[in-house]
Amino acid sequence: MQAPSPLCPACNQAAREPAIERYGRYALFACSSCGLHFWDPREMPDARWYEQMYGGRDVTLLPLEPGHEYFLADPLVPRAGDLLDVGCGTGNFLAAARHAGYRLTGTELDRNAARFAQERLGLERVLPLTIAEFAAQHQDEKFDVVTFFEVLEHQSAPVEFLRNVKACLKPRGVIALSVPNRARWLTGPDFLDYPPNHFLRWDAAALKTFLNAQGFEILSLREQPAGILHTAQMINMALRTGMTQNPSAGAPASFRDVMQMAPEQAEAALRTRPRMRQRLMQTLAAIKRAACFPLALALFPYVRMRGFKGTYLYCLARRRN
Numbered sequence: 001m002q003a004p005s006p007l008c009p010a011c012n013q014a015a016r017e018p019a020i021e022r023y024g025r026y027a028l029f030a031c032s033s034c035g036l037h038f039w040d041p042r043e044m045p046d047a048r049w050y051e052q053m054y055g056g057r058d059v060t061l062l063p064l065e066p067g068h069e070y071f072l073a074d075p076l077v078p079r080a081g082d083l084l085d086v087g088c089g090t091g092n093f094l095a096a097a098r099h100a101g102y103r104l105t106g107t108e109l110d111r112n113a114a115r116f117a118q119e120r121l122g123l124e125r126v127l128p129l130t131i132a133e134f135a136a137q138h139q140d141e142k143f144d145v146v147t148f149f150e151v152l153e154h155q156s157a158p159v160e161f162l163r164n165v166k167a168c169l170k171p172r173g174v175i176a177l178s179v180p181n182r183a184r185w186l187t188g189p190d191f192l193d194y195p196p197n198h199f200l201r202w203d204a205a206a207l208k209t210f211l212n213a214q215g216f217e218i219l220s221l222r223e224q225p226a227g228i229l230h231t232a233q234m235i236n237m238a239l240r241t242g243m244t245q246n247p248s249a250g251a252p253a254s255f256r257d258v259m260q261m262a263p264e265q266a267e268a269a270l271r272t273r274p275r276m277r278q279r280l281m282q283t284l285a286a287i288k289r290a291a292c293f294p295l296a297l298a299l300f301p302y303v304r305m306r307g308f309k310g311t312y313l314y315c316l317a318r319r320r321n
Helices: 047-053 055-059 068-072 092-100 111-121 131-137 158-167 204-213 228-239 255-259 264-270 276-304
Strands: 021-023 025-029 037-040 081-086 100-105 143-149 171-180 216-225 309-319
Touching: 021 037, 021 158, 021 264, 025 171, 047 055, 055 111, 055 264, 068 143, 068 171, 068 309, 081 092, 081 131, 081 216, 092 100, 131 158, 158 171, 158 204, 204 309, 216 228, 228 276
Parallel strands: 081 100, 081 143, 143 171
Antiparallel strands: 021 025, 025 037, 171 309, 216 309
């Protein structure tokens, strides 16, 4: 008996076409109704998983991402009020928003990242909760702005996620978000863009359709153009040499492979120290990446002429009611 077609998590329509990509036990489908690309099955990892996979970010303050910068420069954004940042990481955006005059609250699954934001940045209201837990525990608390940068692509159930966001939002309040742009220029697979890290792949049309269906009007939408760094990364990806592949048994696994492991296996893999041969390969790979920058400078006028897109897709939208 043929298995039933998976349902799109954004519009609940059955996938009409076969999977467009497979990885391990996962299959990627394109929804012909709303345009979303989604992986099936989808089961979000727990807090321990995020602490394992993203633990390296908990020791330093990361720079602002383009989505953060687009929000802070957006003339349509409210310039004051209560702001909730969902998936706030170590609090780099919240620190910038505090400087801009907002009253702040953040949620973050990674407890170590939340602790960093509290202790190192003095952000007292960073809570180690999911948005569903926060909405249930703070039903009387409403915000002028709810932000979730690089969060929506991780969701197994985006409609439920946005329903919880909406429960925290004042009438006519706004949301701001960024996601990896499915229409970005790629010359090979993005190993971060696979489950259980990412379950959803958005482009501008799919994102607008989804937000409109969930009761939001789009105020601004911006697709990041490919820059010098992105161009260099795509050249490096296109000139794949195998340097970063595991050359022997016992070598550190790639991040995409580690994501699939059981927690105990993943912890052991992440702690594996590279041997001398692997360290040499990593050094050569770093030299190769650096050598791609002069090529990127030479190629960049062509990249801009062709209108190639970078990684980030930013959107600001207002609740209709």
